[in-house]
Amino acid sequence: MVNNWFNIIQDCLFPPTCILCNLSCKHSDDLCEACAINFKKNTNSCFRCGSSLESNSPSRVCGKCISNPPAYDHTHAPYIYQSAIRHLIQTLKFNNDYKNARLLGNLIADSVINSATFPELIMPVPLHPIRYRQRGFNQSLEIARTVSKRLSIPLDYSSCQRKKYTLQQSALPAKQRQKNLRHAFTVCRSIYARHIVIVDDVMTTGATANEMARTLKKSGVPRVDIWVCARA
DSSP, rough: OOOHHHHHHHHSSSSOOOOTTOOOOOOSSSSHHHHHSOOOBSSBBTTTTTOOOTTOSSSSSSSHHHHSOSSSEEEEEEEEHHHHHHHHHHHHHHHTTTHHHHHHHHHHHHTTTTOOOOOOEEEEOOOHHHHHHHSSSHHHHHHHHHHHHHHTTBOOSSSSEEOOOOOOGSOOHHHHHHHHHOOOOOOSSSSOSSSEEEEEEESSSSSHHHHHHHHHHTTTEEEEEEEEEOOO
């Protein structure tokens, strides 16, 4: 009750505004309805990797996942990596717009709350210490904090670490991304969860998610899913 009154008073004194257009929002969600409807939803996608499927596809799994299944079991990517979603992710990652992390985390939480099997643990994609010092923060961790809090799922950001300093994935062609990430992650302590969700901002080729999932499964985790805000 006290928290509810605090939120009401806070909203009256400091009305919430939309991150994208700076107009007032009805709720403290950082996004107005007019901007929200411009996000392109990833409604017809592969169950396994989240990539878009043809509208007349009879299967929920794409041909690539059938012929070469990834290490992860299921991907939930509610939006297509375009326009406003792309702007939010890029300005968070490269312009240090930390406020975007809460919105992106809430978008993920809203999309999975009634449609996904909840895991025992949430893990953000870790950054190598050198990359962390360069950037000053881990955008995946900041997004995962919101998802964890909203859904009351424990957050584990230390059991799986990035041991190999790699080139930025965005600078590489698709064929080299998997090679770039080979043996990039390590599990540094025992994990007893049987179902883990990896949280990230965007999935492009899936190479990062695949290598991290492979590492977790090698350590004994039976099921690994991926939750990202957008699919490229």
